[in-house]
Amino acid sequence: MLDTPDTLDTSDGPQQRPQSLMLAFFGNHVLEEGELCVYSGSIIDVLGRVGVGEQAVRSTLTRMVNRGLLRRQREGRRMYFGLTPQATRVLQDGRTRIWKQGAVNDDWDGAWTLLGFSLPDSWKRQRHDLRSRLTWSGFGALYSGLWIAPGNVDAAGIVSELGLTAHVKIFHARADEATDIELMIRDTWDLESIAARYVTFDKRWTAHQGAAAGDDPIGTLLRLVSEWLWTIRTDPRLPARHLPPAWPARPAQETFRRVAAHTAAPAQRMARELLETAPSR
Structure with a gap:
């Protein structure tokens, strides 16, 4: 999206930058709620559930305000944060990529x-x-x-x-008939790296999907969406017919959507109970 997440592969999966997690949080719980701001303490609570400390959250909020991605709104002694038009465009683009386009390109027209x-x-x-x-x-x-x-x-x-x-x-x-499209694809994109991201995601979340929401659905959904965005961000949605057999994007996407369907409703219920919000003004 707007920012390129610096990530580190570990046995527990990609470690996301706080800004990437922050954008995923606002995409999950603010984007579709209209003009809404969230209390900073609520944001600290939710991101703490995925391992981001309070100081990191506060400094990330400040940086995102300075970059024009979030806006501040004071209510008494409390500070609330809402989306700017720029951040809204970024999140809507991500939502289109996830839910409308998908990870598999079966309808490429050449x-x-x-x-x-x-x-x-x-x-x-x-x-x-x-x-x-x-x-x-x-x-x-x-x-x-x-x-x-x-x-x-x-x-x-x-x-x-x-x-x-x-x-x-x-x-x-x-492309002209003389162009070998499959060779061009292999020369231009690192297919092994793209495929490895899908395989890693699928293995991690297939193992968890039986009890995906658990006791912390809001944290689970945040991890799920941010990891899926990390997984797809370098995938150009190449024509499926020009990719290697058994391309792993399709099963990984099915896993993502199954876990999301299982987790989204309890996460939204928890968000309504947990998040302190105020109308934007």
């Missing part, structure tokens, strides 16, 4: 989006931001300054948000 860019050497941050957004949107580096994604991607919107329109060229095209 189209590709090509994006070429040339940025000054000193623009390291802009280059990092562009590559991060392109990766989330399904692009891979065909060559150093030429990126490609399956389907017709609204790359112009990405480039415009980053203020890089003057430095980017975008094309929509189809």
